[in-house]
Amino acid sequence: MTEDRAGVDMERRSGSTICGDLMESLPDALMVIDDRQRILSVNMQLEVLFGCRREEVVERPVEMLIPEPLVVCADRSEGYLLRVLRAHPGPLRRDTFAVRCDGSEFPVEIHLGVLEREEGAVLVVTIHDISERKRSEAFLQHEAFHDALTGLPNRHLLEDRISQALLQAERAPQQFAILAVDLDRFKLIQAELSLEMGDEILHEIAGRLKTSVRENDTVARVADDVFALVLTNLHDGKDAAKVAKKIQEAVSRPIAMAERVLEITCSIGISLYPKDGRDVQTLLKNAHIATFRAKEKGQGHFLYFTDSLNELIVARSTMERHLRQAIENRELAVHYQPQMDLRTGRMVGCEALLRWRNPELGNISPGVFIPLAEETGLIIPIGEWVLETACRDNRRWQRAGYPQLTVAVNISPRQFWEPGLVRTITRVLASSGLDPQFLELEITEGMVMRDVENVMAMLGELKELGVRLSIDDFGTGYSSLSHLKRFPFDKLKMDISFVRDVTHDPGCAAIARTIIAMAHNLNLRVIAEGIETEGQLSYLRLRGCDEMQGFCFSPALAGSDFERVLAEGRMLQFPSLSEGQPKRSMLLVDDEPRIITVIERVLRVDGYRIFTATRADEGFEILATNQIGVVLSDLRMPGMDGIEFLSRVSRLHPETVRIAMSGYADMDMVTGSINRGAIYKFLTKPFENEVLRQNIAKAFEQFEKLNPGDR
Structure with a gap:
């Protein structure tokens, strides 16, 4: 019996040695x-991983190294671990975190199994450091939900943030806003510089947007030059x-780029919860609709969404659908506005202007449908049709024996490029057979x-055509004279805004x-x-306009x-300025x-020609x-008072002599005007x-003294 027991003890010691050697040979930490849940033994890899000696952890509770429960289970009574693991087919795996002996935490993957022994079952826990895997997962997670260029949330994460804002707003009623920010003319700027510089600008703009809002607000990039923001917990929609x-x-602060200083503007559309939508897609859609409308108003505007804007977008979609069929359905027409020579009064040209009449929509203003055609690209086939029609009509008129005219056709930015x-x-x-000299491109x-x-x-290429x-x-633009003189233009068209106000501004x-x-100098x-x-x-x-x-x-x-x-040979009749008109004319x-x-x-007895207003x-x-x-004006008049009127006359017609009259006047203002x-x-x-006759006579003497050529 003694020999048998000794043999068994030797086998056990041999088995323990083998188990110990096996534990030490494993690549992962093991305990x-x-x-x-007291630690009975650990291997050397665990000492290295946790930065401690085995005597510091043996006989200590496992929570010292792995604070969270090894198995998530409602039953926490004595022996529950063994019961769970014995019921589980194979080792049980779980991700959790561990604590090194210096107190630092790190993510681990643990595998738990049961080792049945005669003296009682024990649990074997292998521990694998998964810090690198977690970093990779975090990187991939970030890449999936963030913009690679700016690091901002992308559309997926934006929609998730809006969903969270919706949940919060439902629990505690509050307003929040979606802002869609569209950079104006960015594609043109990017084309002018380079893609790399465009990326630098976008990165700079992203940083400026982040610093413009609170930390808990969201700034996302949802398209090339479009950003979106979520502003939560607003007290007021304003x-x-x-x-x-x-x-x-x-955004508009200057950006130094490639030895240039750029000033970029942006258009912004705003939708509000709950007024403008109660779900993610509706709020985003309405913010973008408002942005589109803001851009139509010009650069650098912002606009709130309204139901009327939505109606405009629906109307725009309807118009676009009809416009796509307009040429085929013969709904478009070219009208011609005469261009007259201001020296001879003869017609020297005409401008081809596009008109559209749709059976359903009626007459549509060019100011409405041409920007739509430009945006959708329909301006390319439409513009080509206008060009063909204008050249063909002009050649037909020439063949009919009418005076040779130049027909001017507008070239839109999209056509030009x-x-x-x-x-x-x-x-x-x-x-068409039209000589190139009779086509003018505006x-x-x-x-x-x-x-x-x-x-x-x-x-230069166009000019070579003749x-x-x-x-x-x-x-209306920002022409540089140094550039303007290098362009091969033949004519300059003065903008209508100056013409409209030229007589009184x-x-x-x-x-x-x-x-x-x-x-003329050019x-x-x-x-x-x-x-x-x-x-x-x-x-x-x-003043010399041609x-x-x-x-x-x-x-x-x-x-x-x-x-x-x-056919009628109609000419421009000029207002008569002098024939038969007395030299002494007054207003x-x-x-x-x-x-x-x-x-x-x-x-009247003094022979003046008197004009009245x-x-x-x-x-x-x-x-x-x-x-x-001579101009004689009362000071108290509705609309524009006499002081302002005479001040403008002095700048528009400095050759005149101006007299003010009134029974009630601010003498300081009058004195200032005289001075x-x-x-x-x-x-x-x-x-x-x-007294009146004497003063008017002296005024005409002053006029003739200052303008001797008009006597």
Whole structure:
């Protein structure tokens, strides 16, 4: 018996040695624990992994190294671990965290199994450090939900954040906002610089957006140049507007890039929960709808979503659907507006203007459907059709024996940069038989200044065809004279905004005079568009403008009506400025007809030609169409008072002598106007007839002294 027991003990010691050797040979950390979760033994790999000696952990509870329960189980009674593991087929695996002896935590994967022994079962726990795996998973998780360029949340994470905001708002009623931020003209800027520089700009903008909002708000990048923000816990919907303004200020700060300073603007659309939607997709859609509408208003605007905006988008979709069929259904037409020579009064050209009449939508304004065509790309086939129609009609009129005219066709930005534009124009000219010199291409000022070198190359190719080139909407962009003189333009078209106000706004008048002088110095002809009154016509003609187009002569006409004007040989009639008109002409402005009648009767005996007006705008029109020497104006008038009227006259028509009259006047203001030269003299009402006659006579003497050539 003694020998048998000794043999068994030897076998056990041999088995223990083998088990110990096996534990030490394993690549992972391992520990053996009893059913009370006390550590019985560990291997050397565990000492290395946890940074401790085995005597520091043996006989200690397993929670010292792995704080969380080894098995998640509702039954925590004595021996529950053994019961769970014996019931589980094979080892049980779990991810948890462990604590090193220095107190630092790290993620681990543990495998638990039961080792049945005669002296009692024990649990074997292998521990594998999964820090690298967790880092990889975290990286992949971040990549899946973040934008690679900016590091901002992407659309997936944005939608998750909006979902969280919805849950919070349902639990505790509150408002939150979605802001869609679209960088204006970014694609053009990117094309002008490079993709790499474009990425740098986007990275900079992303940083500015993050610093413009609170830490708990979300900033995401959802498209190339589109960002979205979630602003939670708003006290008022107006708070979103404050943030929008802050964002626009941050984005518009200058960015130094490639020895250039860029100023970028953004358009922002805002949707509010719960007013504008109660789910993720509706809120996002409505914010983008508001952005689209904000961009239509121009650069740097922000707009709240409204139901009416949604109706506009639906209407826009309907319009786009009809526009795609417009050419095929023969709904489009080209009308022609005459362009008249301001020296001879003869027609020298016309502008081809697109019109659209749809059976369902009626007449649609070009200001509405042309931007839509530009955005959707439909401007390419539509623009080509306009070009073909205009060239064909012009050649037909020439063959009919009418005077040879130049037809001007607008080229949109998308058309201009479309590959093959030169080939298209060459083909159209060849098929129509029109000599290239009778085709003029109008290109906007803003377009040519965006990419000067490439624009110059393109204009050079077009000029080689023999066509004429004009720069459209001049005065609204930021043309550099050094660049302008290098472009091969033949004509400059003054923007309608200056023409409209030229007779009564000294600033517009000064700009118009400057444009005319500058263009002539560059050997360019000047055409003014949108001339509607004889005053505008006379003012610009007398200051050297070469051509005009506008309602003052004719609106845009259908082809058949335009041909009738050609057949009639209709010419532009200029307002008579001098023939048979006495040299001493004066303008009398007073809002009381009775006063005008009295003054006219007093002054008529002196042989003056007296023009009268009851409003300032009437007075400006008379001044533009007649050679006026003396202006007599009351100071108290509705709309524009006499001081402002005479001040403008002094800048628009400095050759005139200006007299103010009133029974009630701020003498300090009158004195200031006299000192500035706006007023020659002030007369107090009522005045004696003889005093009035003497002052008017002296005023004409002053006029003739200052303007000896007009005697």
